[in-house]
Amino acid sequence: MARNRNITIRDIAQRAGVGIGTVSRVLNNHPNVSMSTRQSVQEAIVELGYRRRAAAKALRTRKSMAIGLITDFIAVTPFAGNVICGAQDVAWRRDHLLLVVNTNADSILEESATENMLERDVEGIIYATMWHREVTLPDNIREVPVVLVNCFVADRSLPSIVPDERRGGYAATEHLIRNGHRRIGFINHNVEIPAQVLRWEGYRKALATGGLGYDDELVVLRRSEPSGGYEAMRQLLHLPQPPTAVFCFNDRMAMGAYDAIKECGLKIPQDMAVISYDNQELLAANLHPGLTSMELPHYHMGRWAAEYLLDDLRDREVAPQIMLECPLIERQSV
Amino acid sequence: MARNRNITIRDIAQRAGVGIGTVSRVLNNHPNVSMSTRQSVQEAIVELGYRRRAAAKALRTRKSMAIGLITDFIAVTPFAGNVICGAQDVAWRRDHLLLVVNTNADSILEESATENMLERDVEGIIYATMWHREVTLPDNIREVPVVLVNCFVADRSLPSIVPDERRGGYAATEHLIRNGHRRIGFINHNVEIPAQVLRWEGYRKALATGGLGYDDELVVLRRSEPSGGYEAMRQLLHLPQPPTAVFCFNDRMAMGAYDAIKECGLKIPQDMAVISYDNQELLAANLHPGLTSMELPHYHMGRWAAEYLLDDLRDREVAPQIMLECPLIERQSV
DNA sequence: TAGAATTACGGAAACGATTCCAAACTTGCG
DNA sequence: CGCAAGTTTGGAATCGTTTCCGTAATTCTA
Numbered sequence: 153m154a155r156n157r158n159i160t161i162r163d164i165a166q167r168a169g170v171g172i173g174t175v176s177r178v179l180n181n182h183p184n185v186s187m188s189t190r191q192s193v194q195e196a197i198v199e200l201g202y203r204r205r206a207a208a209k210a211l212r213t214r215k216s217m218a219i220g221l222i223t224d225f226i227a228v229t230p231f232a233g234n235v236i237c238g239a240q241d242v243a244w245r246r247d248h249l250l251l252v253v254n255t256n257a258d259s260i261l262e263e264s265a266t267e268n269m270l271e272r273d274v275e276g277i278i279y280a281t282m283w284h285r286e287v288t289l290p291d292n293i294r295e296v297p298v299v300l301v302n303c304f305v306a307d308r309s310l311p312s313i314v315p316d317e318r319r320g321g322y323a324a325t326e327h328l329i330r331n332g333h334r335r336i337g338f339i340n341h342n343v344e345i346p347a348q349v350l351r352w353e354g355y356r357k358a359l360a361t362g363g364l365g366y367d368d369e370l371v372v373l374r375r376s377e378p379s380g381g382y383e384a385m386r387q388l389l390h391l392p393q394p395p396t397a398v399f400c401f402n403d404r405m406a407m408g409a410y411d412a413i414k415e416c417g418l419k420i421p422q423d424m425a426v427i428s429y430d431n432q433e434l435l436a437a438n439l440h441p442g443l444t445s446m447e448l449p450h451y452h453m454g455r456w457a458a459e460y461l462l463d464d465l466r467d468r469e470v471a472p473q474i475m476l477e478c479p480l481i482e483r484q485s486v
Numbered sequence: 487m488a489r490n491r492n493i494t495i496r497d498i499a500q501r502a503g504v505g506i507g508t509v510s511r512v513l514n515n516h517p518n519v520s521m522s523t524r525q526s527v528q529e530a531i532v533e534l535g536y537r538r539r540a541a542a543k544a545l546r547t548r549k550s551m552a553i554g555l556i557t558d559f560i561a562v563t564p565f566a567g568n569v570i571c572g573a574q575d576v577a578w579r580r581d582h583l584l585l586v587v588n589t590n591a592d593s594i595l596e597e598s599a600t601e602n603m604l605e606r607d608v609e610g611i612i613y614a615t616m617w618h619r620e621v622t623l624p625d626n627i628r629e630v631p632v633v634l635v636n637c638f639v640a641d642r643s644l645p646s647i648v649p650d651e652r653r654g655g656y657a658a659t660e661h662l663i664r665n666g667h668r669r670i671g672f673i674n675h676n677v678e679i680p681a682q683v684l685r686w687e688g689y690r691k692a693l694a695t696g697g698l699g700y701d702d703e704l705v706v707l708r709r710s711e712p713s714g715g716y717e718a719m720r721q722l723l724h725l726p727q728p729p730t731a732v733f734c735f736n737d738r739m740a741m742g743a744y745d746a747i748k749e750c751g752l753k754i755p756q757d758m759a760v761i762s763y764d765n766q767e768l769l770a771a772n773l774h775p776g777l778t779s780m781e782l783p784h785y786h787m788g789r790w791a792a793e794y795l796l797d798d799l800r801d802r803e804v805a806p807q808i809m810l811e812c813p814l815i816e817r818q819s820v
Numbered sequence: 821t822a823g824a825a826t827t828a829c830g831g832a833a834a835c836g837a838t839t840c841c842a843a844a845c846t847t848g849c850g
Numbered sequence: 851c852g853c854a855a856g857t858t859t860g861g862a863a864t865c866g867t868t869t870c871c872g873t874a875a876t877t878c879t880a
Binding site: 499504505506507508511517518519520523542544545546547548 | 856857858859860861864865866867
């Protein structure tokens with residue numbers, strides 16, 4: 153039925169023969185309305201094709217039933233979709249909508265986006281980055297609850313959820329060890345970002361725990377691209393005593409490593425096992441053989457962020473700094 | 487400066503020694519306000535840290551300064567990010583925000599999402615799908631201007647923008663012909679969707695235009711995955727007279743084709759040129775050699791959709807059905 | 821069955837902007 | 851200088867809800 157745009161709560165009241173207060177109570181599922189009145193109000197609502205105007209409600213209650221989501225680079229990776237999806241799934245269940253703004257990391261835009269969201273009385277803002285890093289936020293954002301996804305502020309004064317990279321690095325390496333490998337290469341990114349540092353730490357720790365020594369020449373740093381992975385892999389293969397397995401910083405580097413391995417006539421995983429990080433479906437699942445990879449839990453980070461915002465846990469004295477486990481996605485490369 | 491949440495237009499009026507009407511006029515850049523009053527109002531605004539409440543404005547004007555964006559599968563491909571990005575870039579320039587809902591193609595959710603957006607007085611809705619297809623929409627969506635992105639309705643009663651797949655198929659094939667190839671394979675998807683049908687048509691037409699015959703055995707239909715592409719490529723390579731170039735339905739199939747080609751000891755592009763469709767950066771740019779591919783113009787479709795909605799072109803008698811060109815992205819595989 | 825306690829209900833006031841009309845003030849021109 | 855035309859200004863009315871308070875109706879208790 154085509155809804156009429158001009159039906160108000162007052163029309164409903166009249167039609168149902170009740171007062172506007174009662175209509176409002178029905179609309180909001182308040183108690184203290186008799187079954188029969190509730191019924192007749194509901195009938196009037198469908199008969200007249202009433203639609204509640206969110207703006208009026210928001211004006212009166214100061215709640216917009218919306219949360220903001222600010223991202224830096226929504227278009228470059230498929231990660232963003234997962235964060236949005238996670239946040240939305242929980243927001244929706246609580247009748248909230250997502251206001252999305254992509255900023256390309258432009259701080260002017262970030263500030264005005266925040267301002268705009270504040271004008272709209274968002275109940276909180278999720279600030280998500282596409283790679284794990286430290287951020288500095290516009291001042292105005294602190295006027296509303298904020299949760300950081302995949303990033304953090306220097307002083308840890310805002311709640312944040314990031315992947316547990318160290319544990320991921322550990323788990324990846326341990327997985328190789330458990331599969332019998334004793335000489336394990338690490339093809340790492342050559343820029344010092346949290347992912348690079350922490351995965352490396354995890355790698356070392358797993359070696360130590362497994363009773364294996366740390367060998368400097370097994371670790372090669374390169375650009376985080378296929379070509380970097382390719383070069384690094386070649387270097388490892390030319391070692392007097394090459395590794396039998398390699399842990400790659402990300403799927404793209406692994407992709408390059410694959411090429412180098414195949415080029416040498418070696419087989420994956422028989423001659424060389426490969427594990428990597430990010431689990432970009434598009435790559436990992438489509439490589440041949442399927443690439444075992446540590447998943448970045450974007451969907452769950454998005455969920456957690458929305459839950460935290462909407463749960464009013466935000467009054468805790470300290471801002472929680474969550475590290476979420478990265479699940480190991482097994483395919484055929486180990 | 488920390489804004490005070492309780493400052494209203496009336497406080498500004500008082501502080502600046504003017505009436506509320508004047509403040510409103512300043513806020514909205516209306517003419518007929520003397521320079522000096524305008525100035526003093528603006529000063530009062532910053533001094534008091536005033537922030538306009540969007541809900542009040544929306545209530546009075548019935549305009550929310552927002553447009554809705556409904557997608558089917560936001561998380562599975564990186565395409566969504568581009569559509570959002572495009573739509574947002576133009577929306578933002580006009581002070582509009584995006585309300586995003588992902589539905590996983592659940593029609594119940596689609597309807598309630600629409601309802602929710604209508605309650606919020608969105609000025610229009612963009613309905614975007616992740617692959618080019620026909621859709622049926624919830625009835626209620628027609629109460630507001632709608633634009634379809636990457637999809638269309640059977641009766642063409644709603645404005646729609648889709649990639650020009652036929653022209654893309656034509657351009658891809660023609661590109662191979664222009665590079666001297668006379669025997670060109672086509673590895674196509676084995677499901678009859680618009681992309682499959684139209685790219686095929688383009689392929690035929692380009693052959694005809696180029697004075698080349700259409701040879702049935704050069705066209706192989708398979709699952710649109712790497713393994714499908716792999717199988718298809720092997721089949722083509724075992725032909726008595728194999729092609730010297732191949733056009734793949736998408737990057738994933740091309741990926742499989744790459745494997746088959748390399749496995750036979752052939753070189754790309756010397757022994758076999760490859761061109762494909764979709765231009766998924768993550769794949770096409772990272773394959774070795776870089777994969778030449780027809781780009782799906784998601785960003786521009788998003789832009790166009792938002793522009794159309796906000797431009798009030800929506801009163802045209804007939805709903806435009808736009809087909810947007812897919813640019814050829816050259817890399818090293820041809 | 822009276823009176824207390826509880827539940828159901830009606831409607832004024834408030835949320836904070838925009839819009840419109842009338843009034844006050846300028847300016848221009850013969 | 852006087853009047854018309856134009857510009858600037860103030861503020862009441864309005865948008866459509868929710869909330870709150872007082873009253874009416876009902877149920878409970880002894």
